[in-house]
Amino acid sequence: MSQQTETTRTQTLESVTGVQLAQGIGHRPTKGFWGEAWESVIKRPGAIFGISWISMVAFFAVFSPFIASGYPLIARQLDESGGVVSTSYPLIAQLTATDVMLLLGAIAVFPWVLAPFKMGRGDRLVAAVLLAVQSGLTVIVSTIVRDVFTGRDVSDWMRSAEQSPSFPALVASLVCLVSGALVFWLLPFRRVVSQIAAAGAVGLVTGVVIVATWTEPLGQFDYRQREASGQISAVHTLIPFSPQEGATDRDLQQPFGTLAEAVGEREAERLAGSEDRFLLGTDSLGQDVLSQMLHACRLSISIGLVSTAISVVIGVTLGALMGYFGGWVDLLLYRVVEIFMAIPVLFLLIVAAAVLPRNTYVMMAIIGCVSWTGSARFVRAEFYKLRGQDFVQSARAVGLPLRSILFKHMLPNGVTPVLVDASFAIAAAILAEAILSFLGLGPANQASWGRLLSEATNQVGDVKWWLAIFPGLAIFLTVLSYNLIGEAFRDAIDPKLKKARV
Numbered sequence: 001m002s003q004q005t006e007t008t009r010t011q012t013l014e015s016v017t018g019v020q021l022a023q024g025i026g027h028r029p030t031k032g033f034w035g036e037a038w039e040s041v042i043k044r045p046g047a048i049f050g051i052s053w054i055s056m057v058a059f060f061a062v063f064s065p066f067i068a069s070g071y072p073l074i075a076r077q078l079d080e081s082g083g084v085v086s087t088s089y090p091l092i093a094q095l096t097a098t099d100v101m102l103l104l105g106a107i108a109v110f111p112w113v114l115a116p117f118k119m120g121r122g123d124r125l126v127a128a129v130l131l132a133v134q135s136g137l138t139v140i141v142s143t144i145v146r147d148v149f150t151g152r153d154v155s156d157w158m159r160s161a162e163q164s165p166s167f168p169a170l171v172a173s174l175v176c177l178v179s180g181a182l183v184f185w186l187l188p189f190r191r192v193v194s195q196i197a198a199a200g201a202v203g204l205v206t207g208v209v210i211v212a213t214w215t216e217p218l219g220q221f222d223y224r225q226r227e228a229s230g231q232i233s234a235v236h237t238l239i240p241f242s243p244q245e246g247a248t249d250r251d252l253q254q255p256f257g258t259l260a261e262a263v264g265e266r267e268a269e270r271l272a273g274s275e276d277r278f279l280l281g282t283d284s285l286g287q288d289v290l291s292q293m294l295h296a297c298r299l300s301i302s303i304g305l306v307s308t309a310i311s312v313v314i315g316v317t318l319g320a321l322m323g324y325f326g327g328w329v330d331l332l333l334y335r336v337v338e339i340f341m342a343i344p345v346l347f348l349l350i351v352a353a354a355v356l357p358r359n360t361y362v363m364m365a366i367i368g369c370v371s372w373t374g375s376a377r378f379v380r381a382e383f384y385k386l387r388g389q390d391f392v393q394s395a396r397a398v399g400l401p402l403r404s405i406l407f408k409h410m411l412p413n414g415v416t417p418v419l420v421d422a423s424f425a426i427a428a429a430i431l432a433e434a435i436l437s438f439l440g441l442g443p444a445n446q447a448s449w450g451r452l453l454s455e456a457t458n459q460v461g462d463v464k465w466w467l468a469i470f471p472g473l474a475i476f477l478t479v480l481s482y483n484l485i486g487e488a489f490r491d492a493i494d495p496k497l498k499k500a501r502v
Contacts, residue, residue: 036492037489037492037493038492040488040491040492041485041488041489041492044484044488046484046487046488047484047485047487047488049481049484050480050481050482050483050484050485050488051481051485053477053478053481054478054481054482054485057297057300057301057478058297058301060294060297060298061102061297061298061300061301061302062102062103062106062298063103063106064291064294064295064297064298065091065095065099065295066091066103066237067237067238067239067294068237068238068239068241068242068243068288068290068291068294068295069091069094069237069239069240069241069242069291070221070223070224070240070241070242070245071090071091071093071094071221071223071237071242072090072091072223072234072235072236072237072240073089073091073235073236073237074087074088074089074234074235075087075088075089075090075223075232075233075234075235076232076233076234077231077232078230078231078232078233082230084233090223091237095213096213097139097142097143097206097209097210097213098139098143100209100212100213101135101136101139101206101209102298104205104209105132105135109128109132112124112127112128113125113128119188119189123188126188127187127188127189127198130183130186130187131183131187131198131199131202133183134179134180134182134183134199134202134203134206135179135202135205135206136306137175137179137182138172138175138176138179138203138206138207138210139206139210140361141175141178141179142171142172142175142210144361145171145175146162146168146171146214146216149161149162149167150162150216168210168211168214169207169211171210172206172207172210172211173207175207175210176203176204176206176207177203179203180199180200180202180203183199184196184198184199187199221242221245224240239279239288239290239291239294241278241287241288241290241291242288242291243287243288243291243292243295243296243446243447244287244445245287245288245291253278253281253282253286254281254466255278255279255280255281255466278290280293280466280470281464281466281467283452283455283467284455284458289452289466289467289470291447292447292448292452293447293449293452293470293471293474295447296447296448296449296452296471296474299360299433299443299446299447299448300430300433300449300474300478302360302364303360303363303364303367303429303430303433304426304427304429304430304482305426306364306368307363307364307365307367307368307371307429308368308371308422308425308426308429309368310364310365310367310368310369310372311367311368311369311371311372311375311425312372312375312418312422312425314368314369314372314375314376315372315373315374315375315376315377315378315379315418316375316376316379316411316415316418318333318336318337318372318376319375319376319377319378319379319380319382319383320379320380320383320406320407320410320411321333321406322334322376322379322380322383323379323380323381323382323383323384323386323387323414324383324387324405324406324410326384326387330380334380337373337376337377340370340372340373341373343370345370345371345432346432346435348366348370349366349367349370349432349435349436350436350439350441352366353366353436353441353442354441358441358442358443358444359443359444360443360446363433363436363442363443367429367432367433368429371425371428371429374421374425375418375421375422375425378417378418378421379411379414379415379418382413382414382415382417383406383410383414385414386410386413386414387410391409392405392409392410395409416493417493419489420486420489420490420493421486423482423483423485423486423489424482424483424486426482427478427479427482427483427486430475430478430479430482431475431479433448433450434448434449434450434453434475435450436450437449437450437451437454438450438451438453438454439454440454449471449472449474449475450471450475452467452470452471453467453468453471453472453475455467456468456471456472
């Protein structure tokens, strides 16, 4: 009897009475707010599906250059007798700074966050995000500077400066210093030395990678022809095609068509019997659809996350000012919010994409700068409720600066609805990018699900089913996954939907 009673006491019950709680039956250890919310989210099948799909998309966003590439992993130059003259690694040589930093970040972030350090796991996650922002800013700004100095219509002094051997190192050093200075003081380390060391290490690694990958890849894919003629022996990636690799003499191939079937007559003899297959077919330019699908994962993830981060920063800043001050500040800034709410976002994106340069960074900025109104309204409402609380009045009484009151004390207590809304904003940003790419206004020379979808029909009305189903399904599942995750978090933090255990 006593053993049965002890089993009853230690058993976790879904619902218990107050008397049982007083006896210690059904007691559960206290969990934090986000821990309890996460536990509620992962119990929902829709959220599990969404997290799984987004994780798969993120995996291909990082590793797609190493999975699908027209550059061989290893290329061995052969002589007339078939002996190896030299060995090169074309895939490694053609990687960009973004490819290398994403790979290094993916390798380093999980040990850093999951390792049992004294520093809290939440602080380590914040530090990882801030250091990733520092590295990303460094790569983006350095790439923009390189593109400006290597343009067609640049002046002579810019062209001569870019050709200097020390120019890449100088640009990388200056950009690393500026981005490190912007980030290091936000790092959640207790000592300044640790902040400087972390920002300096990331800046040093990023600078070295930028210098090593400064020269833009040429985009020549003649390795397969050289291998067929016996000039080289190559080890290819799992999918031996790049998104930009195409040929004007290729015919449109349905899924599982071979390379030998796709090339013209003058290449048929040299590549006869080739077993390289287009698993998802080709587009109108003869480019492999599967490789484009995998490489487009990076565009989808980056557009969603970066543009949403920009919109959240703008929205939180303006919403905090409106909610904290009220009065004429709220009246003036909310008129700005109403103006942006009245603007048709899609038409504004179309006009801006048609006028401004068509690249990924401009599109991120456009989407982020026109989609911040929801975050501003959420933060404004939360700060209106919080500004009269005792902890805010105490912070004012002790003379804390306004920045500390707004973003260190009030924001953590009012940011929850914004974080939930951010998942829906990511889905909306991905959908906006797909629409712009479908209309031909997306980033130039970059794989995109929307651009593939636009080629599903031609001018005479013929439908290429593989160009409609696969990209359309990827867009649908990605947007659906973010919406399912957002709904799960919204339900998890809503006190009206939480069931009492007593």
